[in-house]
Amino acid sequence: MREILHCDLNSFFASVECLKKPELKKVPMAVAGDPKLRHGIILAKNEIAKKYGIYTPETVYSALKKCPNLVLVKGNYSDYKKYSKLVNNIYLKYTDRVEPFGIDESFLDVTSSLKLFNSTAYNLANKIREEVKNAIGLTISVGVSFNKSLAKLGSDLKKPDAVTNIPYNNFKKIIYPLPVNMLLYVGKSTNNVLQKLGIKTIGDLATYNRNKIIKKLGKLGRLIHNYANGIDYDDVKRYDEISVPKSVSKGLTFANDVSDENVVIKYIKKLSDVVSTNLRKDNLKCSTVGISIKYSNFLVINRQKKIVKTNLFQDIAKSVIALFNLNYNGGKVRAITISATDLESKFDEVQLSLFDFDSPW
Numbered sequence: 001m002r003e004i005l006h007c008d009l010n011s012f013f014a015s016v017e018c019l020k021k022p023e024l025k026k027v028p029m030a031v032a033g034d035p036k037l038r039h040g041i042i043l044a045k046n047e048i049a050k051k052y053g054i055y056t057p058e059t060v061y062s063a064l065k066k067c068p069n070l071v072l073v074k075g076n077y078s079d080y081k082k083y084s085k086l087v088n089n090i091y092l093k094y095t096d097r098v099e100p101f102g103i104d105e106s107f108l109d110v111t112s113s114l115k116l117f118n119s120t121a122y123n124l125a126n127k128i129r130e131e132v133k134n135a136i137g138l139t140i141s142v143g144v145s146f147n148k149s150l151a152k153l154g155s156d157l158k159k160p161d162a163v164t165n166i167p168y169n170n171f172k173k174i175i176y177p178l179p180v181n182m183l184l185y186v187g188k189s190t191n192n193v194l195q196k197l198g199i200k201t202i203g204d205l206a207t208y209n210r211n212k213i214i215k216k217l218g219k220l221g222r223l224i225h226n227y228a229n230g231i232d233y234d235d236v237k238r239y240d241e242i243s244v245p246k247s248v249s250k251g252l253t254f255a256n257d258v259s260d261e262n263v264v265i266k267y268i269k270k271l272s273d274v275v276s277t278n279l280r281k282d283n284l285k286c287s288t289v290g291i292s293i294k295y296s297n298f299l300v301i302n303r304q305k306k307i308v309k310t311n312l313f314q315d316i317a318k319s320v321i322a323l324f325n326l327n328y329n330g331g332k333v334r335a336i337t338i339s340a341t342d343l344e345s346k347f348d349e350v351q352l353s354l355f356d357f358d359s360p361w
């Protein structure tokens, strides 16, 4: 049996701003994408603002209606990254299996740490919670369970500054009565489908006909039916395993050398599609693209170009085609390779897909 913690920083962005300027603790305050824009989005709020019923994500306009003297602060992402790293460094004192899940959450597998610290998982969770609070001044909610999805669920049950245990011998009693949308990956649209099937609680889902759920929701159906039944074998990755690759590239050698540039461009589009799909799959964005053109006489030209950070097909294809047009010498092309470099992981980035609750991001 594994012992997994899910540690979630409470109102992370707002807490960091309050740490930087303690006077913000005494007023209703929220961090917004762009406070000047009325349609900007509230990204986090402090405890006082919470009492006004301000939620995330809500528009600045609607939040100000509820609380006209709400103090709005523009998010400072590099500070959040810095604090996120400080907190993860504390987690790493307890186990090397620390897997960030967004900027303010991490999974920790402490199974083999318990002997070392002569502690239960629950007590260790409290120790970590205290250390983060004392050393950095931020509070966390921790879920303790035997797998990742239930640890994640646990961290939502009591907050701020609390630990919730969901042990194997009691998990059904704890999770079955909870609304089904508290399960990981049950977002708005999935929840709608489940509600139509009469599935309101996690217990409803756990005992619902498995094949019917899979028929309705495919892979995701299988996943959440497993979660509801306490089945989740997903490993907590080691912190150093989650490194960002140097580049993502894709190339091809033509069966016959090509001298029609429109044909080359057609394949640039195909390769750009593969590269951008792979970037998105790994939650990466690139800020440089490149093309390598190999001519039939084996002359190789490599060219690169800085672009605005992206992982979209259109952006990448457009830039690579421009590079090709600028550098193509009219000769017969034997092979081309498209590359995306200067990669950045979304782990480092603020989750702007706040509306897309079905996405793990």
Ligand SMILES: [Mg+2]
Pocket (backbone or CB within 6 Å): 008, 009, 010, 011, 012, 104, 105
């Ligand atoms: Mg959080």
